[in-house]
Amino acid sequence: MPMAAGTLLYAQSGGVTAVINATAAAVIERARRHGLRVLAGRNGILGVLREELIDTTPLPASTVKRLGQTPGGAFGSCRFKLGSLEADRARYERLIEVLRAHDVRWFLYNGGNDSADTALKVSRIAEEFGYPLTCVGVPKTVDNDLAVTDTCPGFGSAAKYTAVSVREAALDVAAMAETSTKVFVYEAMGRHAGWLAAAAGLAGEGADDAPHIILFPERAFDEAAFFAKVRETVERVGYCVVVASEGIRTADGAFVADAGGGKDAFGHTQLGGVASYLAGRVKDALGYKVHWTLPDYLQRSARHLASATDLEQAVAVGHAAVDYAVKGRNAVMPVIVRKNDRPYRWTVEPAPLADIANHERTMPDDFIREDGYGITEAARRYLQPLIRAEAPPRYGRDGLPRYVQPRLATVPTRLPPFEV
Structure with a gap:
């Protein structure tokens, strides 16, 4: 043509x-x-x-x-x-x-x-x-926070990575809980909206299945109530898996994990480290051995x-x-x-x-459990189809995906330079 x-x-x-x-x-x-x-x-x-x-x-x-x-x-x-x-x-x-x-x-x-x-x-x-x-x-x-659209391309894959990672890590923690790690904290992306943290809820179905606690930006973080929930879970299940959205805030609106890095180009507060912060607080307050992870870019780059x-x-x-x-x-x-x-x-x-x-579209109230620490069946019905089915890339003989990095040439300029 x-x-x-x-x-x-x-x-x-x-x-x-x-x-x-x-x-x-x-x-x-x-x-x-x-x-x-x-x-x-x-x-x-x-x-x-x-x-x-x-x-x-x-x-x-x-x-x-x-x-x-x-x-x-x-x-x-x-x-x-x-x-x-x-x-x-x-x-x-x-x-x-x-x-x-x-x-x-x-x-x-x-x-x-x-x-x-x-x-x-x-x-x-x-x-x-x-x-x-x-x-x-x-x-x-990956934040899934666009208005009007039912979901955002990019979110479903990040949600799948989150749910799978939390389920696999929970099996590891369960195996070690008797003599080692009692609490595991997983940090999910989500500045103002807890969609990715909610996706972790797909990792389990029963009351004792991980994640046992999900912390959403849509709910004020209460440290004392959080400690009580962690202790109760460890005593009941033997261990506790926590998924925390990076954007959780205290009742006064302050980010729990303000990295102190100022603002980015979009005017957003630089966040990071909520998992490490919570891990330290749980260890100091409750005395449990704690591990934590910050998947960061892994959440949005896991094409495999x-x-x-x-x-x-x-x-x-x-x-x-x-x-x-x-x-x-x-x-x-x-x-x-x-x-x-x-x-x-x-x-x-x-x-x-x-x-x-x-x-900005945040999590609906009826997607968050009444106690504020998990997802509802309505959320599960919404989320589950978005992570369904696999689309693996082609793999090479070296055992790695055959990704492409094409050579890209720019067209000749026709205007004077411009200082951005």
Whole structure:
């Protein structure tokens, strides 16, 4: 099919996921079907501002396909937030200059809340300048905190990794509890929303199954009540597995694990170390031997344990985003709509970016157990389908996954340098 007039630009923002490359591959494959050339911003919106645009045209179809089985973010990402149209006008004008210089008529921005906001603002500045541009947001985040969409691509795989890791670690702790570790603390990502911590609840079903305690950002952390729950669990079960979201707060709103590193580019407090902090407090207060873990990037990079459901949804939103763009559906995002729990049925539909940008979805009250330390059956019905089925990558003779790192060349610049 001959190339259509105009170019599609794809960029990524925020933390990557185990399946974000699958979305990128889906975008490239679908765009090629429409006869579109695809450029990708190197390191997200920063690459667009710097006019560092990767030409995906030379990538063979076989490489694009393998990209869909590779974790990380092949084109790079960034934590860089554009301000309001008034406060950051010079940057928005630069974006339009770059898009105009490379005849970009369709812009796809893959990310979370802040990315949806940026895509919406770019659509508005393009309209103000009279530049013909269709902007589509693409959902992605392991935190699962985007509004409107039933779930976010990237979350299902991170949730599967969390549930599996907690179940396996719990078996290890149970084997050693008689003479060694009594308490194990697992730290899950989640600044304001406890979705990943909740996913750990899938590791067990009975009252004595791990995790015995889940600490959610949606509930104020009460240290005395926590100690009492740990002691009661150890005395009843013989050991206690705790899953703590990194964003748990005390009743006064202070983060338990404020790392003291200031704010990131999105204005978020730098967190880290809640597991080590809780482990130290439990050891000092209760005298138990404690181990803890901080999986950190492992939660979002574990492509070897990806959820097949998550992978399918990551591909679906990539395809839909291109289709929406080509049809001129401006300032929308393809979102996942759940049709049924059992059997699990879902579809993809367009939603206005204005309904998504900067709206954060936390855990519903009826997903958190009445005592605040576990998930309900409603949460289990929601979560379980998202981690279902496996989608392992191809392995090589060396016993390692055959991931691909394609050589990526940028197109020649057409504008003067710009200081970001």
